[in-house]
Amino acid sequence: MRDSGSKALVARARQAKFDAFNRLAAESARPIRPERVIAELQRVLPRDAIVVADPGTPCPYVAAYYELQEPGRHFITNRAHGALGYAMSAATGAWFARPQKKCVAVMGDGSFGFSVGELETVVRYKVPLLMIVFSNAAYGWIKASQRASYGQRYFSVDFDRTDHALIARGYGVKSWRVEDPDALGGVLREAAEHGGPALVDVIAQSLEEAAAPVLQWMG
Numbered sequence: 001m002r003d004s005g006s007k008a009l010v011a012r013a014r015q016a017k018f019d020a021f022n023r024l025a026a027e028s029a030r031p032i033r034p035e036r037v038i039a040e041l042q043r044v045l046p047r048d049a050i051v052v053a054d055p056g057t058p059c060p061y062v063a064a065y066y067e068l069q070e071p072g073r074h075f076i077t078n079r080a081h082g083a084l085g086y087a088m089s090a091a092t093g094a095w096f097a098r099p100q101k102k103c104v105a106v107m108g109d110g111s112f113g114f115s116v117g118e119l120e121t122v123v124r125y126k127v128p129l130l131m132i133v134f135s136n137a138a139y140g141w142i143k144a145s146q147r148a149s150y151g152q153r154y155f156s157v158d159f160d161r162t163d164h165a166l167i168a169r170g171y172g173v174k175s176w177r178v179e180d181p182d183a184l185g186g187v188l189r190e191a192a193e194h195g196g197p198a199l200v201d202v203i204a205q206s207l208e209e210a211a212a213p214v215l216q217w218m219g
Contacts, residue, residue, distance in 0.1 A: 017213075034212075045102060045104065048069070048074065052091040054077070056110060058087070058107060063079070076090055085115035088107060088115040089118055102130065109164060122173070123172045127197055131173075133164045133202060135204055136207060137159055137161040138158050138208075147208040174197065
């Protein structure tokens, strides 16, 4: 009886969590909601895709809301180490280990700046990697922490917006830049089905303004 009550409690909590997520994921607001990106990825990726998320903007959303469909290691992150630039290289490594799987690197634009040079490696080895950039022109996690702990006294967290799709194209990567949330699903599907390296630059909501599933920001 006690076990049944615990299961019901967990089921209610899960339902409430995903009800809130689905409301935000259905919004057509601009900049694009991070929840919308996760929901669209869930629709277009194969059940056995391997998703690697950088620390920063992507990590809490993928960890909290991306629902794994198959047993085994299909989600990789290094959140506790806080190493920006991890996803692109780690997803490339995952593909070398499991070349039959669709491997996806989800990163913020800060992380992209740390690892952009690895696009040359991705192209040279013809890695069919899908790369998603949450472009919000900030070190999002740090900025959200400064808002929560220091009264919005922001320091050294903002930078000018970069056209990541244009940069990727210069390396020979098929790329898209998306500002319209209603176009996002179609672009992600096309990118996921592309036979070579692909990058989607998503103009996304700033993390400090979003409803990120984070219990407490760093102080």
